[in-house]
């Protein structure tokens with residue numbers, strides 16, 4: 167079969183071929199599309215928020231990500247074991263010219279493999295695909311338009327506690343910051359990791375003596391919307407949950423708890439999102455956070471609900487539908503979340519790894535071949551390759567730093583992150599105003615107040631207000 171495009175005919179193997187704006191719909195559990203050029207780059211799309219999305223050299227195979235214990239939280243573990251290049255949900259090829267060949271799934275549970283001169287799509291479930299050929303931006307836009315969307319008003323302006331205090335938060339400390347933020351045009355005050363007793367034990371710890379409802383009340387009194395971080399599907403050995411409900415944990419075929427990564431100095435496990443009691447419990451957790459007064463929920467480490475990878479995406483989507491119903495119109499920012507199965511249900515979606523007050527940690531990014539670690543370089547790279555999702559969801563490129571205190575970032579590096587937030591419109595920071603010099607404070611205020619005109623000049627070049635930014639040299 168051949169798919170005729172204005173610029174070329176694309177030979178392919180599929181069950182059905184039906185024209186749609188910008189390309190064709192294909193059917194089949196396994197479909198092939200042949201590039202009409204000599205490919206020089208493969209668009210590798212990682213599974214979840216933190217997983218690498220980038221154009222890579224298809225002729226140089228990927229290096230194994232180390233240590234193995236971190237693979238479940240870095241990507242679809244299958245993609246990291248696979249010796250060649252492959253991506254989650256979609257893949258694309260580029261040659262020397264302007265044209266891009268894109269194959270993207272329209273249903274959860276799909277992967278796209280690179281083969282010499284071709285893309286091979288493999289679906290575990292439905293086998294519904296979009297095939298596009300043409301200029302990069304147009305092709306990705308045509309694909310995005312076929313995916314589910316949920317776009318309320320403009321993205322929120324958020325203060326988030328993570329990137330300044332990390333887990334070292336307390337009621338007293340947050341109330342201080344709340345006071346400092348008075349007069350800044352923010353909308354959400356989001357309490358991140360550090361308030362809970364344990365992962366899986368979602369009650370206020372001793373540093374929040376008056377409880378989470380009290381804090382929400384104080385946030386509302388300051389004119390802001392209370393936001394709360396939760397990792398609803400994650401458990402560690404310290405949570406009573408594991409002892410009380412050993413059958414709630416996701417297990418491998420041999421019956422051992424499935425490793426879900428390693429963080430906070432301990433192994434992570436996942437709750438089985440296919441277990442009805444787990445779903446009831448998660449729904450109860452969401453309702454509890456809403457009842458405390460939190461109308462903005464940052465739901466994190468969501469990949470845990472979809473392990474071991476593509477096969478779990480259907481289960482994840484069902485669990486997320488349940489969460490969405492329980493949450494009503496609350497704002498759901500999803501993080502560490504499988505990208506495609508979150509569309510249509512998420513309000514906001516983290517599309518890259520965590521930023522950090524430094525550019526790159528080479529020990530991890532280079533020597534351990536892990537592009538998902540915290541750092542501005544990793545965060546910018548993957549977020550930039552997910553801007554096409556702005557058609558479907560609020561794209562969160564993570565917080566912007568304005569401070570020089572406690573930071574190794576250069577002003578030009580911070581500017582790149584600031585401009586990216588202006589491009590997506592999702593504006594967040596973790597800087598407490600008391601950490602800022604007067605100039606930095608002014609810069610933060612302008613960032614929150616102003617909406618500069620944005621023009622895309624190329625895949626990596628943008629005009630933001632009066633300035634032209636080029637991200638290409640960094641990638």
Ligand code: 9PG
Pocket residue numbers: 216239240328358359395428429466501502519520538
């Ligand atoms: C709280 C943080 C913040 C942050 C989230 C998430 O091990 N890891 O791969 C890993 C990745 C990201 C991460 C933590 C661990 O950060 O993205 O904004 O909420 O959790 O713990």
